[in-house]
Amino acid sequence: MNRRGAIRTLAAASAGPFFAFGRTRHANLLFLCSDQHQAAATGCYGHHQALTPHIDEIASEGIRFERAYCQAPVCVPSRGSIITGDYPSRHGARILDDPLPEGTRTVAHFFGDHGYATGAIGKMHFVDESRRHGFAHRVNAATYQSRLTRSETSAFRQDQGAGGGTTGRPSAMPERLFRDTFYSEEAVRFLRENRDRPFCLWASFFMPHTPLVPHQRYWDLYDGVQLDLPDRSPNALETGFHGHLVRARERGWYQQTDEQLHDAIRGYYGNVSQMDANVGRVFDTLRELDLDRKTVVVYTSDHGEMAGAHRMWTKHNMYEQSVRVPLIVRTPDRLGAGSAQQQIVEQADLFPTLAELCGFDPPSGIDGRSIAPSVRGEDHRSREFAYSEYYFCRRVFTANNRFVGRPPILMVRTNRWKLNYLSWERSELFDLDNDPGEFRNAIDDPGNSGIVRELEKIATTAGHLA
Numbered sequence: 001m002n003r004r005g006a007i008r009t010l011a012a013a014s015a016g017p018f019f020a021f022g023r024t025r026h027a028n029l030l031f032l033c034s035d036q037h038q039a040a041a042t043g044c045y046g047h048h049q050a051l052t053p054h055i056d057e058i059a060s061e062g063i064r065f066e067r068a069y070c071q072a073p074v075c076v077p078s079r080g081s082i083i084t085g086d087y088p089s090r091h092g093a094r095i096l097d098d099p100l101p102e103g104t105r106t107v108a109h110f111f112g113d114h115g116y117a118t119g120a121i122g123k124m125h126f127v128d129e130s131r132r133h134g135f136a137h138r139v140n141a142a143t144y145q146s147r148l149t150r151s152e153t154s155a156f157r158q159d160q161g162a163g164g165g166t167t168g169r170p171s172a173m174p175e176r177l178f179r180d181t182f183y184s185e186e187a188v189r190f191l192r193e194n195r196d197r198p199f200c201l202w203a204s205f206f207m208p209h210t211p212l213v214p215h216q217r218y219w220d221l222y223d224g225v226q227l228d229l230p231d232r233s234p235n236a237l238e239t240g241f242h243g244h245l246v247r248a249r250e251r252g253w254y255q256q257t258d259e260q261l262h263d264a265i266r267g268y269y270g271n272v273s274q275m276d277a278n279v280g281r282v283f284d285t286l287r288e289l290d291l292d293r294k295t296v297v298v299y300t301s302d303h304g305e306m307a308g309a310h311r312m313w314t315k316h317n318m319y320e321q322s323v324r325v326p327l328i329v330r331t332p333d334r335l336g337a338g339s340a341q342q343q344i345v346e347q348a349d350l351f352p353t354l355a356e357l358c359g360f361d362p363p364s365g366i367d368g369r370s371i372a373p374s375v376r377g378e379d380h381r382s383r384e385f386a387y388s389e390y391y392f393c394r395r396v397f398t399a400n401n402r403f404v405g406r407p408p409i410l411m412v413r414t415n416r417w418k419l420n421y422l423s424w425e426r427s428e429l430f431d432l433d434n435d436p437g438e439f440r441n442a443i444d445d446p447g448n449s450g451i452v453r454e455l456e457k458i459a460t461t462a463g464h465l466a
Contacts, residue, residue: 026359027332028295029111030191030286031202032058033082034275035075035123035209036315037301039068039326041272049228050269051221054280055328058299060338062330063375068345069386069413070303073315073322074393075125076100078302078347083107083133083202085351085368087389089463094391094408099127107351108134110363111200119190122183122204125302135202139186144179152177164396165211166253166313167260168267170219178215180205184278188285195289203282207275208305210314212267218274222266229261230309231437237310239441240428241420243392243403244310244317250399254311261308268307296357297330300347310438316390316397318411318420318428319438323388329375331357336377343382344413345371386413387462410459419455429455 041050044059045066071081076096077088083106084091093100100106108118112134119137132138145153159173175181187203194201207214236254237245248254256264279299286292304322306312315322327345349371352362356372374380388411392403410421418438420428429443429452442448 026114026198027357028198028291029116029200029354029358030282030295030297031200031354032279032282032297032299033079033122033202033204034279034299034301035204035206036303036305037208037272037275037326038304038307038321039301039324040321041208041269041305041307042326044328045326049222049225051273052276054276054283055299055326057280058283058297058330059328061334062297062328062338063336064340065327065329065345066340066342067386068300068325068327068347069323069388070325070347071388073303073317073388073390075123075302076127077389077391079125080104081348081367082300082302082350085348085363085366087348087367087387087463088391089389089408090367093127094389095393096125096396097127097394099131100133102131104133105363106133107354108132108136108200108202110134110351110355110360111198111358112136114360115198117190117194117197117199119194119199119201120204121186121190121201122180123206124202124204137190139183141179143186144182147182148177160211160213163209163211164251164314165213166251166256166264168212168263168265168270170216170270171213173215175215175217178207178274180207180275180278184281187282191282191285191289191291195291205275205278207278208268208271212264212271214267214270214274218270218277219266221273222269225266227262227265227269229258229265230307231439232261232308232311233439237312240443241409241422241425243398243425244312246402247316247398248310248312251313253308253313256308256311264313265307268305293332295332296354297328298350298354299326299328300350301325316393318388318390318409318418320436323411323413329353329357331375335375341374343371343374343380344384344386344415346383346386349383384414385458385462387411387459388413389463410463412455412458412462414455417451417455419452419459421456421459423460427452427456 043052044056070078072078080091080093088094112118120135121139309321348368352370356362356370362370390409418430430438
């Protein structure tokens with residue numbers, strides 16, 4: 001079988017009507033989430049090498065948002081924004097060590113109050129797992145670990161290596177030992193057990209997060225393929241915030257050779273494809289149970305992955321590879337099937353959007369705005385900018401925590417411009433029309449002083465930080 005043989009024939013069966021007067025009659029919600037999936041590394045987003053047949057299939061039956069942005073390019077605050085509809089500076093989980101405050105109202109509380117079975121399966125990154133944040137059914141890493149023997153746990157940890165490792169290679173372990181295999185099985189179990197009642201399920205996968213060590217068969221999907229490498233300037237990161245340069249050199253990313261980068265990207269794409277296969281198992285079950293006709297399905301990731309661009313890996317910055325996310329919304333009637341939306345969307349918009357698409361009035365008093373009218377093909381006032389914030393995380397930004405406690409990086413991204421604002425250091429301004437790769441920091445151009453002042457004002461007020 002050739003590489004493209006991994007892509008199945010798209011389902012042709014049409015869904016029956018489920019929408020009435022532009023909204024569903026209390027549809028189910030299936031939220032499929034990955035960790036660290038760069039939007040561009042997806043077939044439906046135009047990538048010709050990363051294989052994602054199952055996500056592509058969902059996109060063929062739904063709407064793909066081309067310019068969707070996370071509210072923080074790091075797991076905990078980003079996920080907090082998804083489930084609350086608020087920016088990190090409001091919901092309070094600002095860095096990796098911050099638990100979402102007890103009593104914070106979430107999408108799970110909302111649907112639970114309406115009689116839905118609520119489940120969170122997989123990596124939610126709640127920090128304090130005693131706080132379920134409204135999800136009645138919870139399956140997490142501890143549940144996964146309890147299913148393994150001591151020898152299996154030890155062998156798998158040795159096989160995978162360090163959690164942040166960026167050396168690409170195949171795993172020698174059976175696929176059943178990967179946590180995402182377990183999470184997909186548990187998501188399938190939840191769907192079967194709740195098929196006869198309304199449900200809100202968040203199935204959250206660990207991959208394609210580092211380490212870049214996929215199961216052998218997903219590594220083999222890219223055997224013999226000369227993968228495209230990102231453009232890497234010899235003076236990358238030298239004209240903006242110097243903390244990114246310090247971090248890239250400390251982690252060894254800056255010195256990565258082309259051969260090392262190629263294998264790392266192969267490992268990352270293998271992770272992407274392995275995650276995609278687990279997404280497919282859950283979505284296939286939804287259709288097998290005939291639940292796709294009454295379920296709103298969403299696919300997204302908590303943030304992106306640099307994947308070698310600008311000589312960096314992981315996230316913790318505001319480059320497009322890190323802060324832009326895939327976002328696909330599939331409705332029971334397959335509204336806008338296979339189409340793409342160019343409007344700017346924030347992940348904080350998901351909570352009110354999904355509430356409305358499932359047939360309820362969206363919650364008020366949050367930062368997110370419903371884009372349900374856009375999904376339904378109605379006139380809709382789009383956002384003029386996307387906003388994101390990054391508070392420096394202990395231990396994972398730099399070894400000596402030199403920036404921890406400093407004011408955050410604040411991103412404002414309009415149709416043309418992106419400002420990454422630092423009140424105490426050198427900011428970055430990119431003209432995305434003329435410099436889509438974000439290689440030239442235009443912050444010092446005299447003609448840009450007006451746009452800088454305008455974007456700085458937005459940055460310091462959008463997140464309640466004025």
